[in-house]
Amino acid sequence: NAGVTQTPKFQVLKTGQSMTLQCAQDMNHNSMYWYRQDPGMGLRLIYYSASEGTTDKGEVPNGYNVSRLNKREFSLRLESAAPSQTSVYFCASSERPRTVLPDTQYFGPGTRLTVL
Amino acid sequence: QKEVEQDPGPLSVPEGAIVSLNCTYSNSAFQYFMWYRQYSRKGPELLMYTYSSGNKEDGRFTAQVDKSSKYISLFIRDSQPSDSATYLCASSGTYKYIFGTGTRLKVLA
Numbered sequence: 001n002a003g004v005t006q007t008p009k010f011q012v013l014k015t016g017q018s019m020t021l022q023c024a025q026d027m028n029h030n031s032m033y034w035y036r037q038d039p040g041m042g043l044r045l046i047y048y049s050a051s052e053g054t055t056d057k058g059e060v061p062n063g064y065n066v067s068r069l070n071k072r073e074f075s076l077r078l079e080s081a082a083p084s085q086t087s088v089y090f091c092a093s094s095e096r097p098r099t100v101l102p103d104t105q106y107f108g109p110g111t112r113l114t115v116l
Numbered sequence: 117q118k119e120v121e122q123d124p125g126p127l128s129v130p131e132g133a134i135v136s137l138n139c140t141y142s143n144s145a146f147q148y149f150m151w152y153r154q155y156s157r158k159g160p161e162l163l164m165y166t167y168s169s170g171n172k173e174d175g176r177f178t179a180q181v182d183k184s185s186k187y188i189s190l191f192i193r194d195s196q197p198s199d200s201a202t203y204l205c206a207s208s209g210t211y212k213y214i215f216g217t218g219t220r221l222k223v224l225a
Binding site for chain 1: 118124150157160161162165204216217218
């Protein structure tokens with residue numbers, strides 16, 4: 001099993017450019033998440049998806065859109081990148097819905113994004 | 117104030133030392149408390165979790181929660197260089213799952 005995979009691993013964008021970060025999991029998990037990790041801020045939830053076709057905003061959703069096309073894949077789109085979106089982005093998945101505890105989250109390797 | 121606070125370190129210890137990593141949280145509704153380990157340029161991976169107060173042991177690792185003081189601890193016995201990583205605590209309750217900022221640990225051979 002590959003677990004959670006993310007592409008690309010690294011990306012440099014110019015301000016105003018758009019891009020989509022891809023995430024896939026092969027654990028048949030229902031819930032998927034997008035986080036960003038910044039120094040001194042920890043992991044912050046951008047968007048959450050409890051199942052195919054459903055998405056909910058997290059703590060820092062502004063400037064991002066997501067799409068849960070099927071159970072395996074959850075993509076994060078930056079429509080007009082800004083330097084404040086320079087960060088490391090992690091996708092995660094869990095078997096249970098976010099409201100059912102405990103909720104062990106499995107993380108991908110991350111995408112390092114720099115916006116100039 | 118952040119709901120989960122964690123000293124960022126870095127913390128350097130000699131091999132074989134006992135390491136104590138700590139977090140505090142402010143939300144009384146949190147019921148589950150997790151510790152994740154994150155190696156450099158990797159995603160976090162779950163080490164262990166505890167429910168409510170008490171201790172949980174797994175090999176060289178012991179997680180401890182004191183709900184009365186809202187204090188979470190992770191102890192690592194006989195620390196090894198391979199334990200060098202960033203350790204993130206996390207607390208969760210219904211609809212919320214909050215991570216601390218992480219403590220960077222370096223175990224010196």
